[in-house]
Amino acid sequence: MAFTETDRVIFTKEMKKDYTILLPNMLPMHFKIMAEVFRQYGYHAELLENDGRDVIECGLKYTHNDTCYPALLVIGQFINALQSGKYDLNKTAVMMTQTGGGCRASNYIALIRKALKKAGMPQVPVISLNVAGLEKNPGFQLTLPFGKRILYSVYYGDLLMNLVQQCRPYELQKGQTQALADRWVAHLTEEMKNSKKVNYKTVQENYARILQDFERNIPRSGKRLVRVGIVGEIYVKFSPLANNNLEDFLVAEGAEPVMAGLLDFLMYSVNTAVVDHRLYKMNKLRAKIMKFAYDFLHKKQLDFIRLYRENSSFVPPNDFEKTRAAIQGYIGEGVQMGEGWLLTAEMLELIESGAKNVVCAQPFGCLPNHIVGKGMMKIIREKHPGVNLVSIDYDSSASRINQENRLKLMLAGANRVMQEEEAARKTAQEQQTLEAAQG
Template identity: 50%
Template sequence: MEQFPQFKPEMKKTHTLLMPQMCAYHFRMIRNLLVRQGYKVELLETTGPQIAQEGLKYVHNDTCYPALLVIGQMIDALKSGKYDPDHTALIITQTGGGCRASNYIYLLRHALKSAGFGQVPVASINFSGLEKGSGFSMTPKMMLQLISAVYYGDLLMLLRNQTAPYETDPGRSDSLCDKWVERLSVQLAGMRGLFPGGMKKNFEDMAADFAAVPVCRVPRVKVGVVGEIYVKYAPLGNNGLQKFLESEGCEVCMPGLLGFLLYCVCNGWIDVELYGGSRGKALGMRALTDLLCRQEEKMHGIARQHGFWAPSPFLHTKALGEKIIGQGSKMGEGWLLPAEMMELCDSGFLNIVCAQPFGCLPNHIVGKGMVSKIRKIYPDSNIVAVDYDPGATKVNQENRIKLMLAVAREKLEQQLSPAADPQPEEPLREPSAASSM
């Protein structure tokens, strides 16, 4: 078997770790946590067409687009001359799915070798026990910190997305996000804000901060975004989808990363129900599901108390998905993707962009493949499946989305017309004393 350099614990002091960005707030907190543990970490936030081209040089062109981008971005960084390859290591997050998601690290190692960076070690962050000998071990403490970062990142995303498009002082919500990312990183590194009491206090303070931002709630088209995990969240993967939708005057709703975590945990007991296996493991996974869901409900409940919309409980989303897809479907985003689309429609987010990467058969089946079933249940749903691949132009993707938005605007105007039920415009909201900005 071919040998590749491993990331060794002593490299913590000598190497800079390069980590690709995916979810803005979550990954910034993870980076900060690693830095506080003594690692030198840089989040790669580079964009541009050269990244996909770099990826195409070193991985087969039928490889999934997220792998192509992540590998291209890392090689692009190494070639930039900014980093000493003898003192640089790469770190990637792995979901450990049954499709090609477990192979990214091998693809990356081969690509590094072909690009002349064979000496660069690769470490993996994952919850599924992959790459145990990589020198980067996932301790229970780290797991707790990462799970907490998922809750906090999701709440920041939820609050920011409902505030930023309406704020009267542009940039206020983004500054609040920056402030909270820093504050939470310090807390998590110090083992604070990890348990229910500390989390509740943070959730309340965060929601109060965002509720205090002055806003003018003019009617806007609301758009849900779902898809394969990387192209859904990463601006590099979806050509800045969120920014584009906001520039078109929309409010964006991105279901959180916690949903994906819960989907992975639920699959642990669904597998036993469907195919047999250890009852003990199934019971443990069910208990973990309940624990994570209880905290999710608390977080959403606090957001609602402060006047924000929050998604329905995860198990309700799961049940909605069961109406159209079997729970044994778990390659890629599996049953979660159609369940999230159902939940968005159920919550009134009828306009949806389903972001799908090139080369991702599972998500084409559970994404685009489910749209007609969803339309039968929600005839007013307005869903566009957009493919992201190195050959597709941004203009082409945005034109497809603009067509969906044209329909959405027409519907919004109909709802707002005098013949429809009156929709009073919300007055300017003044900041409350609760603001800690």
């Protein structure tokens, strides 16, 4: 084991050859494709799929009980996997992302190390995946081509997630949407092995093919369903383990879940340095680089919006510039702790796009997100009468029944409003027909 003066186990170049790196699972489709990218760069990466109460209990056992719920779950997933007997503890490492933001998420790495020690596995290296120049390990390098492929996984994952959300509630044959998405995940994962196929031209071609495939090959009913927006702390918003399968629940209850993809969060994170310089005169060079990265990502997002329109009738993702503009009069871009202004912006964008029922999924006790989520609801309701905003706390002891009852209550109200609107529309139509007949 290679230790530093801070007692951190360094992931060395030698370890790269025969260590397995465990990745936590936040977005199943995105991360499956990403795991293959890691393998292409010589890392034996494995995406963890263990979940359920055992993972939560494991997290509770090895972390302090006021630890943020996302950290508790990630630690629980790692330790539960390491204790399963499936891995050689002297040949396994774990990986965690670090955004470098001001909130506790940047310290999850230290919590993982502490938990590993407590569980009797201090030799397991914890690798930080970050672009902020935080912790470094000689055995792991995030090069530009490697980063580019990870970005492609985000593009593909966002597309497939979005199409599943738009098709699954309406599919005529149960399970058909997810089966098609799984086939595409398998195909794209395989394609990541072929370096000739890994370029932006192929990404655009695949985008068009995927959109057409879902459009043509998933027969959908024309029924009208309530669209429910989901916003929240990034891990709880996306991870089915953290939000008790929120999307599945909404679909089973006859609603369509709607949410922004991971690209929006990346753009928000990249934009942070630009805002820091504009408002607080922080690091000018970093701001310039990040502005370049932001413009690059935004251009790609506009390409994707165009591809949606050219190849399908699906609702494209929002233009992030509009997302940024949506917060005018509500909150400033300087609010960057947790998901910061982005969470408020996502609620506003969803309302704007017709999803007037929004669930804000929060880890219990997550102060920054309660401020930009629940804390902003009063002013949003005042300016948008008729919207239905529900904040739901998630943690290890939160009652699932309570969470689901609150969601059912929200859906009951939303369905009633939709029926009233339908009835009013029908009456107006009949009135028009009658008037036309009378001459």
